Amino acid sequence: MMKYISHEDLISPLESALIEMNIKSSEKLQNCMMEALTQEKSDSAREMFSEIIENYVIAQEECLPLCQDTGMVMAEVSMGIEVVLTGGTFQEALDEAIRRAYQKSYFRKSVLTDPLIGKNTGDNTPGIVFIQQTHGDELQVNLLVKGGGCDNISALKMMTPGIDPDEIKKFILQELDKNASRACPPLIIGVGIGGNAAYALYLASRALGRPLGTPNHCKEYRQWEEQWKNEINQLGIGPQGVGGRVTCLEVHIESYPTHIASLPVGMVCSCHVFRQKKLSW
Amino acid sequence: MIRMKPINEYILKTPLTIDDILILHSGDKVLLNGEVYCARDATHRRMIADIKAELELPFLLMNSTFYYAGPSPAPPGKIIGSVGPTTSSRMDQFLEYFLQRGLRATIGKGERSSEIKKLLEKYSSVYFITCGGAAAYLSSFVVRSDLLGYEDLGAQALIRLWVRDFPLLVAYDCYGGDLFESGKIHHRRINLIE
Ligand code: SF4
Numbered sequence: 001m002m003k004y005i006s007h008e009d010l011i012s013p014l015e016s017a018l019i020e021m022n023i024k025s026s027e028k029l030q031n032c033m034m035e036a037l038t039q040e041k042s043d044s045a046r047e048m049f050s051e052i053i054e055n056y057v058i059a060q061e062e063c064l065p066l067c068q069d070t071g072m073v074m075a076e077v078s079m080g081i082e083v084v085l086t087g088g089t090f091q092e093a094l095d096e097a098i099r100r101a102y103q104k105s106y107f108r109k110s111v112l113t114d115p116l117i118g119k120n121t122g123d124n125t126p127g128i129v130f131i132q133q134t135h136g137d138e139l140q141v142n143l144l145v146k147g148g149g150c151d152n153i154s155a156l157k158m159m160t161p162g163i164d165p166d167e168i169k170k171f172i173l174q175e176l177d178k179n180a181s182r183a184c185p186p187l188i189i190g191v192g193i194g195g196n197a198a199y200a201l202y203l204a205s206r207a208l209g210r211p212l213g214t215p216n217h218c219k220e221y222r223q224w225e226e227q228w229k230n231e232i233n234q235l236g237i238g239p240q241g242v243g244g245r246v247t248c249l250e251v252h253i254e255s256y257p258t259h260i261a262s263l264p265v266g267m268v269c270s271c272h273v274f275r276q277k278k279l280s281w
Numbered sequence: 282m283i284r285m286k287p288i289n290e291y292i293l294k295t296p297l298t299i300d301d302i303l304i305l306h307s308g309d310k311v312l313l314n315g316e317v318y319c320a321r322d323a324t325h326r327r328m329i330a331d332i333k334a335e336l337e338l339p340f341l342l343m344n345s346t347f348y349y350a351g352p353s354p355a356p357p358g359k360i361i362g363s364v365g366p367t368t369s370s371r372m373d374q375f376l377e378y379f380l381q382r383g384l385r386a387t388i389g390k391g392e393r394s395s396e397i398k399k400l401l402e403k404y405s406s407v408y409f410i411t412c413g414g415a416a417a418y419l420s421s422f423v424v425r426s427d428l429l430g431y432e433d434l435g436a437q438a439l440i441r442l443w444v445r446d447f448p449l450l451v452a453y454d455c456y457g458g459d460l461f462e463s464g465k466i467h468h469r470r471i472n473l474i475e
Binding site: 042043044045047048051052054055058059062063064065066067068069070106107108109110120148149152170173174177181182183184231234235236237238239240241242243244245271272273 | 288308310350351352353354355356359362363364365367368369370390391392410412413414415416417418419420421435436448450460461463464465466467468469470471473
């Protein structure tokens with residue numbers, strides 16, 4: 001049985017989700033920050049966490065975006081083979097949702113038509129779409145909104161096959177030591193291991209897009225996620241880089257088969273304004 | 282941790298003077314009052330082009346404070362939208378040009394390149410940070426905003442904000458002090474071998 005989804009039926013939930021994500025943080029995230037505040041001892045770190053928490057209240061009260069950088073929208077889509085979209089492509093529906101949400105809610109428009117010779121598109125479109133096919137008749141969309149600051153510290157390294165997984169951790173720790181303060185920590189960190197160069201970064205992004213509190217289902221990876229998070233927090237970078245115990249809230253890893261001669265490792269981060277939402281039809 | 286340096290708190294008013302700068306040390310808390318100028322990289326490029334073309338800037342650079350920020354649009358009836366800091370290191374390349382012309386302080390987020398600390402010493406200037414991503418909260422300290430120019434740049438237009446008790450931390454002072462570095466020294470519990 002085919003499932004038909006009309007253009008409009010796609011657009012309006014996407015639009016509401018985009019508005020909500022930019023104004024209201026999930027309860028889980030807010031609780032993480034409360035918890036972090038209690039862990040910090042230094043004045044500067046406590047000040048930063050207090051402001052982050054205060055921000056949740058004011059953004060919601062005043063209906064203002066949590067961050068002035070309302071980012072570029074990314075959608076990771078898994079589409080059942082029995083799903084039929086009518087009236088337009090997914091990309092068109094997403095772009096229309098962005099256009100409406102960003103206009104209506106006075107969000108900042110931060111997208112250029114071309115990185116080198118472009119102008120502002122004026123409506124924050126286009127979004128970035130990745131589509132994967134699955135069985136069944138479900139359409140799942142994982143939305144991720146990220147600003148430039150945290151995207152700019154993304155990294156890719158083609159490592160040597162057969163190395164100790166600790167080497168991957170070391171690569172991540174060194175990258176964060178150099179750059180984390182610019183990406184509005186505490187961070188959520190996505191790591192993609194395997195595939196090829198392009199796919200490793202996609203995996204990292206997909207890992208990042210997992211909701212908070214959902215560890216990898218494989219035992220080894222789950223342990224690395226926990227261990228790497230703890231060691232990142234021992235770096236002492238702290239909220240906004242002012243020094244402290246909480247630099248990272250979660251590490252999410254995803255892996256994929258890879259070529260015998262390669263070990264691609266990608267890292268993608270989100271700032272503390274973690275804007276992620278899953279929708280399904 | 283060895284011990285924490287006592288943190289001083291100051292209430293300052295812009296335009297900041299060299300005497301104001303000299304009392305500040307990295308880690309100090311400052312509540313800033315008065316006008317600050319929102320400028321991002323495109324704004325800097327425009328200002329430089331205007332200065333080179335011998336056009337006058339619409340404000341006095343002497344002892345001014347730049348806020349590296351591109352606010353979200355103001356909803357009807359509001360003074361301004363959300364207005365948090367952007368990454369300062371993008372403006373490193375322009376800093377000396379403006380320090381030479383009287384810029385006194387900058388506000389942003391994140392570490393900057395190592396030459397910046399030397400420039401701040403040379404020109405008696407400080408680099409403040411404020412909490413990135415707390416942009417709705419920070420907008421509540423803005424009492425007035427004026428669009429001064431480059432409207433076509435959208436979020437990168439030149440805007441004058443009038444702020445009241447705007448909460449800042451001194452990240453780099455004019456003595457080489459560095460809040461990021463001392464933060465790591467106090468809190469690091471792991472050895473990161475290169
Ligand atoms: S990194 Fe995140 S919190 Fe920081 S300015 Fe960018 S979008 Fe906002």
